[in-house]
Amino acid sequence: MAPILEIIGLSKHFGGLKAVSDFDLTLHEGDLQGLIGPNGAGKTTVFNLVTGVYPVTTGDIRFEGQSILGQEPWMINQRGIARTFQNIRLFPNLSVLDNVRVACHAHGGYSTLEAVARVGRYRAREREITERARNLLGVFNLLGRQDEVAKNLPYGEQRRVEIARALAANPKVLLLDEPAAGMNPSEVGALMDLIRFIREQFRLTILLIEHQMRVVMGICEQITVMDFGQVIARGKPEEIQNNPKVIEAYLGRGVSYRTAL
Amino acid sequence: MRTIRVLSVLVIIATLLPLAGCAGGGGSKTLKIGVIAPMTGDVKTFGESTRNGVQMAVEEWNANGGLLGKQIEIVLGDDKNDAAEATAAATKLIQQDKVKFIVGSVASKCSIPISDVANKNKVVMISPTSTNPKVTVADGVLKPFVFRACFIDPPQGAAMAKFATENLGIKTAAVFYDNGNDYVKGLAEFFKASFEARGGKVTVYEAYAQTDTDFTALLTKVMAEPPDMLYIPDYYNMVNLVNQQARAAGFKGILAGGDGWDSSDLDFQAADGGYFTNHYAADDPRAEVQNWVARYKAKYGTVPDALATLGYDAANLLLNAIKTANSEDPVKVKDALAATAGFPTVSGTISFDENHNPINKDVVILQVKEGKFVHVATLKPE
Amino acid sequence: MTYVLQQLLNGIQLGFVYALIALGYTMVYGIVRLINFAHGDVFMVGAFVGYFTLRALARVTLAGASWLNGILLFLLAMLAAMAACTLLNVTIERIAYKPLRNAPRIAALITAIGVSLFLEYFSSLKFVFGPNYITFPSPLPAQTWEVAGLRISAIQVLIAVVATLLLLGLNYIIRYTKIGKAMRATAFDRDAARLMGINVDLTISFTFGLGAALAGAGGVLYVSAYPRVHTFMGIIPGLKAFTAAVMGGIGSLPGAFVGALIMGVAEVTAKSLYSTMADGVAFLILILVLLVKPSGIFGRAEVEKV
Amino acid sequence: MKWKVPSWGLLVILLAAGAVLQLAIHLEVINAYWALVVTYMCIAVISSLGLGIIYGFSGQFALGHAAFMGLGAYTAALITRYMGVAPWTFAIALVGGALLAGGVAWLVGLPILRLRSDYLGIATLGFGIIVRVLFENSDKVIPVTAGARGMTGIEQPDFVFLWAFLLLLGAIIVARNLRFSSPGRALLSIREDETAANLMGVDVVRYKTIAFVLGCSYAGLAGGLYAHTFLFLHPSNFDFIKSFDPLLIVVLGGLGSITGTVVAGTAWVAVLEGLRLVLPGEVLEWRYVIYPVLLIAMMLTRPQGLFGTSEAAILRPREAEAPAAPALATEVTADGTHP
Amino acid sequence: MLLQVENLHVHYGAIHALQGISFHLEQGEIVTLIGANGAGKSTTLKTICGLLRPTAGAVYFRGQDITRLPAHKIVSLGISQVPEGRRIFAPLTVRENLEMGAYTRSDRREIAESMERVFASFPRLKERLDQLGGTLSGGEQQMLAMGRGLMSRPELLLLDEPSMGLAPILVEEIFRIIREINQQGTSILLVEQNAHMALSVANRGYVLETGRIVLEGTAAELRDNAQVRAAYLGG
DSSP states (O other): OOOSEEEEEEEEEETTEEEEEEEEEEEOTTOEEEEEOSTTSSHHHHHHHHTTSSOOSEEEEEETTEEOTTOOHHHHHHHTEEEOOSSOOOOTTSBHHHHHHHHHGGGOOOOHHHHHHTOTTHHHHHHHHHHHHHHHHHHTTOGGGTTSBGGGSOHHHHHHHHHHHHHHTOOSEEEEESTTTTOOHHHHHHHHHHHHHHHHHHTOEEEEEOSOHHHHHHHOSEEEEEETTEEEEEEOHHHHHTOHHHIIIIIOSTHHHHHHO | OHHHHHHHHHHHHHHHHHHHGGGOOOOOSEEEEEEEEOOSSTTHHHHHHHHHHHHHHHHHHHHTTOBTTBEEEEEEEEOTTOHHHHHHHHHHHHHTSOOSEEEEOSSHHHHHHHHHHHHHTTOEEEESSOOOGGGTEETTEEOTTEEEOSOOOHHHHHHHHHHHHHTSOOOEEEEEEETTOHHHHHHHHHHHHHHHHTTOEEEEEEEEOTTOOOOHHHHHHHHTSOOSEEEOOSOHHHHHHHHHHHHHTTOOSEEEEOGGGOSTTSOHHHHTTOEEEESSOTTOOOHHHHHHHHHHHHHHSSOOOHHHHHHHHHHHHHHHHHHHHTSOOHHHHHHHHHTOOSEEETTEEEOBOTTSOBOOOOEEEEEEETTEEEEEEEEOOO | OHHHHHHHHHHHHHHHHHHHHHHHHHHHHHHHOOOOTTHHHHHHHHHHHHHHHHHHTTTOOOSSSHHHHHHHHHHHHHHHHHHHHHHHHHHHIIIIIGGGTTSOHHHHHHHHHHHHHHHHHHHTSTTTTOSOOEEOOOSSOOOEEEETTEEEEHHHHHHHHHHHHHHHHHHHHHHHSHHHHHHHHHHHOHHHHHHTTOOHHHHHHHHHHHHHHHHHHHHHHHHHHSOEEOTTTTHHHHHHHHHHHHHHOTTOHHHHHHHHHHHHHHHHHHHHHOGGGHHHHHHHHHHHHHHHSTTOSSSOOOOOOO | OOOOOOHHHHHHHHHHHHHHHHHHHHTTSSOHHHHHHHHHHHHHHHHHHHHIIIIIITOOOOOOHHHHHHHHHHHHHHHHHHHOOOHHHHHHHHHHHHHHHHHHHHHHHHHHTTSOHHHHHHHHHHHHHHHHHHHHTGGGTOGGGOGGGOBOOOOOOTTHHHHHHHHHHHHHHHHHHHHTSHHHHHHHHHHHOHHHHHHTTOOHHHHHHHHHHHHHHHHHHHHHHHHHHHOOBOGGGGSHHHHHHHHHHHHHHOTTOHHHHHHHHHHHHHHHHHHHHHSOGGGGGGHHHHHHHHHHHHHHHOTTOSSTTOOOGGGSOOOOOOOSOOSSOOOOOSOSSOO | OOEEEEEEEEEETTEEEEEEEEEEEOTTOEEEEEEOTTSSHHHHHHHHTTSSOOSEEEEEETTEEOTTSOHHHHHHHTEEEEOTTOOOOTTSBHHHHHHHHTTTOOOHHHHHHHHHHHHHHOHHHHHTTTSBGGGSOHHHHHHHHHHHHHTTOOSEEEEEOTTTTOOHHHHHHHHHHHHHHHHTTOEEEEEOSOHHHHHHHOSEEEEEETTEEEEEEEHHHHHHOHHHHHHHSOO
16 A cells, blocks of 8 residues: 655754754555654654645655645645644634634635625625534534634643644645643543544544553554664654663663553 | 723713714804814924914904904914824814914925815915925816915025135035925936036935935045035924034035025034025014014024924914905905915015915025024026 | 945944833843834933933032033933833833733734823823923033044944943843843743742743833933933834844844844935935835844744644 | 625615705705715725725735725826716716725735734834825826925815715625625635635635735725815825724724724724814814823723624625534534533 | 732732732742632732732841832842743843843842853753854743743742643653752742642642632642642642
């Protein structure tokens, strides 16, 4: 089967700093992979390169067999790669519903002129968008909050709105950047269930960055470990846990109990 | 939501508040003269002078028993030296306060819109200081109700050119002028034409904007080939800036200008030795001049500047016309005003031409010398 | 060639004065992210205070030689202006900006516009500064020297020396003193600075005061060179200085200085070529600079954290 | 606020009110001064709504609004000068002014809208000054504008107030329809977080440009009306300082609130003219001392503006409350705090 | 009693973030506040050090009421906070960052001594003394933040989520140092998402839920509490 997302020899230099060098990663349809590594290892930079936030220095990123280098973030999103953020970046003063509807925008299907004159496809499409957004909120159990302003939501709910918003664009690949950050163990448990669920429900391919080993080890099928911008290990969770390089650079000695955490 | 509702109500009240002012008007116990001048903003000082001048005239008339048996009352409007504000102020004076006569405004950019409003509403207007021809004439058509009290006076420029070449033996001159001011521009153009016709050479002929303060660039250009004379026919505040910078830049020639120099606020030190053209000399023995200066000084504590003088003259011209017409009917007053001939004002004896501009007369040349203006020559217009 | 250099000198003279204003803009911006549109009007107040001080001292002779006397009187006027502006700006900050520290940024900007209008219109009332155009008495004799074909005036020397000293002083304060470091820390992260025990309110006030002192000095220097004092005189230099600060990269002190010099030279050059278009050219340069360097010459080209 | 007037009904009422007001002006029941004031209110609000779209909706801090108003004013004035002020030529002039302002906005926007926040503000402010300088020197190319001395000879068309009022209603409707639509939400998302919007599939450059061009067209339209209300154009009327006026109005009303802009714009004109009426001659000079004090006081007491981001009920869309039954199964709940 | 918090209430606009929190901390203790996101842990710390104003209640430090004191006064009394997300001054050098930590002190010699002590705990900082704070790695920044917090020689150190966003290996290192700092005589109030680690170093702990303290006890008691295990320790 052809890979859905292929990252080949990717490098990114900021001035003299090599944030990512010669990074490879392949995602096949339906994969759920993890990307871990110490702070500053370049994990989020990889996400930013894939989603077009930063221009790539060298290397290639192929989505469904075609290079997406040089494309604007919104184009990449519309092609089918969506993401969430390490620090939540909702549209703080918009309602929860509008947050999600914004991401449906690309699929809005009517022009600004139709919107302004309230003619043509406006009414039908607007109803579709709203319905779609509400359905998504329903999945995330946020329907009751649809009219709240996003910034007033508690942290955990904001995380969920962010995922719902990412899904609104109908992506094929979802990149989650530390989705469990700031969650307590019971929330984390629910999140893991949620990630598994949306993968099935929306036929997603997921790549996630996470520090909480319980999440990574618990749901990822394959894990890539980065340090200083390079891949230092790759494999199944149990292989990673016992990899001496990973223990040295990232996990530390007392790994066993923390896995249970 | 409640606060919003309360605020909305407050805003609506604030909106309606001005309507309360609608009531006014009517009442013909006094004769109302509208004065529109920049009472706020960057040329407020000109507005105050103008207002003071008009005020002096009105007080004198009132002291002599008023006009048509009524006391004269000033209704003041502020134009902030802004065309839109001027329109609003003029419309308000005419519509709300029902004035039939307006003195104003200072800058042409305000007087032009005012003149249109006044003319359309058949209100007599006389601008004390606005020199743009469009104040009284639009597209070649005279605005019958609009007059001005100041000389447009391009001949002043020619007079200075004549004096410079014949009396001072000047061969080369540099000229600076305000691009947005017809008066200054007119003087500069006439000076240049006349000076060149007399064989002089204009080395630098440069425009500036009214907001400019840094003249070093222009002066450096001048100093590349230092001329005998630097001609700056603008108001004293601009002249002071140029003169001092010219001296600092090492200019040793003669400074010269027009009647805008006539002010106690002129920087006498920087302008020392300079010449300017004027309608009258402050040491002019004419009674009109001496009385005016003395009275103004007594009331306001300063020597009147050109704006105060012209405000005073404009008011006198208007009030005299009302008296001559012996009527408050603007149509009769404007006819009387147009027929004014040989009316003595402080700034000279005035008759109006067919475009409602005062017809020029003798030009006086004054020299700035040791803190005083000294009369050096009187030239007949050519 | 001499002509070009002479014009360059004029531009630098103007640039030095702009720099003094621009630094105040940029410091205040750096610490509270406020485009303090009233800064140009504080500069105007400085010019007036300098004028009134000189007038009050007109009969005083401080030293025998007229040069020395002139310089001393000038320095006194400048110090008075600096002190008055500091006081004024700190007061303004307390009344009009401090209550809005946690409000949307635009709210403080609007009050700054309000303060600016207030200073202009209030000070042109008769019992304040009055509406008149006042001629600033030249502190020094109208002396010029020829150096290698270039004419250098006493005023130019005065501006260059005084402005340089002030800029060095500012640099020292910001880099090496405790309050200077506190300013930089507060500018970067106000709450973290608070946790260090830095009195943030005091630091912000100090920044406003310091910026105003420079503006006050700038005001006196400006009217010494371009001797017209007027209540609306601050708008245009203020705007240009602010533009210079933006061009240099707002928040950056060297940026403000370099931007101001560019602005001064650009303006003078444009004026010498086509005088009525000078402002247009100066701002065209600004836009071109920003298109090449969207956060100014010295602005950090920020890689946005995502 | 439970006004249950159907929106079409309300529109008819407003149209009737406008017509009645125009009739009253025509019959001089309302004098020319008040006609001028209410017309100017309409103009100020139209222009401010334009900035509201640019700044309030899409968050682009643009400070060159007066320049675009000037472009519209000069364009419209030149058109009627040569074509006269019959209703249809006046309409052409207004459209021409709006189109030219919009077109210039598009050209300028292409490079300039990449800038963010205060840098954009200062670049647009600089553009405004360049335009003013061009106006001042325009007589070298088009002598009738008279450059720095101001353009005269603009004729007044009939029923200017009605024109302004109807265009204002149109401007409100367009802004409101835009606000509550998918492109409108795209604009708001750019205001909230440009990078996130981009990553959520919003073509940021395109929508910023749409907002800027539309907003500047509003300014151009307002400029055309301005030219034919005041009948005299001077470059200083479109100076950078004048760009602060719509900014004040938009912020005082509440950023992003159409209702707020309408109310604040009206109140702004009312306060300035009200002070002219209320203050006697001796203290007239206090007019612009009181105004900034009011401005500061207003901002200190209500920093978020009169209306914040909320809209009056009549402007809000009546979204059909869809049945709350999501189509997808919800056996998984992400956490237990809000079941 | 070093720190006593009594019936603290804090509002953010309409949100009642702290709804009457009371706890105390003895000299020499490590006390931890654990709880979910939004439970009010960071709010509590911010209120203690004066960044937030409570609507009701009081904070006493060594018996002195510090509830209404401005933040900078509280620092000079001997409370120092290492904020969440580290918040180091990126454009200042490491040395200047540390100097900022000693802002309330004026004796140069003593400050130099304190700096040496910080280097003893965080030798890596000494190597990077003239580097800009912003160029440090995440772990180094956390060390700098803690070092900076110690520069005021506090009696009480407030630590807000010191392990957040750090690799597991660094988390361990940080907690080792926390213990070390405590052994040198500084009392510590620790807010931590990682309840497991927090309870492993703390003497006592409080559990916060939606702005209230729902449970308190020694670290061991809390670790054994079924509720705590379920909610915060993941089984």
